[in-house]
Amino acid sequence: NAGVTQTPKFQVLKTGQSMTLQCAQDMNHNSMYWYRQDPGMGLRLIYYSASEGTTDKGEVPNGYNVSRLNKREFSLRLESAAPSQTSVYFCASRGGSYNEQFFGPGTRLTVL
Amino acid sequence: QKEVEQNSGPLSVPEGAIASLNCTYSDRGSQSFFWYRQYSGKSPELIMFIYSNGDKEDGRFTAQLNKASQYVSLLIRDSQPSDSATYLCAGARSGSARQLTFGSGTQLTVLP
Numbered sequence: 001n002a003g004v005t006q007t008p009k010f011q012v013l014k015t016g017q018s019m020t021l022q023c024a025q026d027m028n029h030n031s032m033y034w035y036r037q038d039p040g041m042g043l044r045l046i047y048y049s050a051s052e053g054t055t056d057k058g059e060v061p062n063g064y065n066v067s068r069l070n071k072r073e074f075s076l077r078l079e080s081a082a083p084s085q086t087s088v089y090f091c092a093s094r095g096g097s098y099n100e101q102f103f104g105p106g107t108r109l110t111v112l
Numbered sequence: 113q114k115e116v117e118q119n120s121g122p123l124s125v126p127e128g129a130i131a132s133l134n135c136t137y138s139d140r141g142s143q144s145f146f147w148y149r150q151y152s153g154k155s156p157e158l159i160m161f162i163y164s165n166g167d168k169e170d171g172r173f174t175a176q177l178n179k180a181s182q183y184v185s186l187l188i189r190d191s192q193p194s195d196s197a198t199y200l201c202a203g204a205r206s207g208s209a210r211q212l213t214f215g216s217g218t219q220l221t222v223l224p
Binding site: 031033040041042043044045048058090094096098099100101102103104105106 | 116118120144146154155156157158161200202210211212213214215216217
């Protein structure tokens with residue numbers, strides 16, 4: 001039982017390049033989330049998926065797209081990376097005794 | 113104004129003391145609250161959940177909620193150096209996706 005996994009762990013991009021961050025969970029949770037974390041800003045919600053087949057914008061969706069590929073997988077795509085997207089990205093899924101969110105290990109992205 | 117506010121700290125306490133972490137929220141629609149602990153370079157992990165007014169205790173941790181004052185706190189008794197981390201407060205609205213709104217976190221250092 002791996003919980004929530006994310007790939008890659010680290011990535012360096014040049015401005016204008018594209019990439020997809022992958023996330024998968026093996027806990028059979030319906031809801032999944034993508035956050036970014038910047039120093040002094042806490043976690044900010046980018047997109048979420050309440051259930052398979054649905055996605056919705058969060059607080060900071062501009063510059064990102066998402067795909068809920070199936071119940072297990074939820075990917076985040078940067079079509080044209082910008083230095084302002086340099087951040088740590090966390091994926092989470094929701095379930096458990098308190099309907100809490102479980103977080104993946106994060107992806108540290110630098111855009112030059 | 114952020115919907116969830118935390119004193120960013122840093123907060124330093126000596127080993128064995130009580131650490132008190134505070135959080136205020138502006139959204140009266142928030143139904144329940146979570147405290148996550150985040151070690152440097154790691155992902156957040158849940159330590160406490162509370163949804164009723166009053167206190168909830170779990171080992172050395174006590175969460176307190178006062179909905180009239182829109183105030184949530186976390187007390188850590190007998191603080192240990194291993195408690196040194198950033199503590200994130202998050203509020204959740206009811207609804208299918210139960211989105212979380214996070215504060216920016218309080219950095220706690222427990223001095224040996």
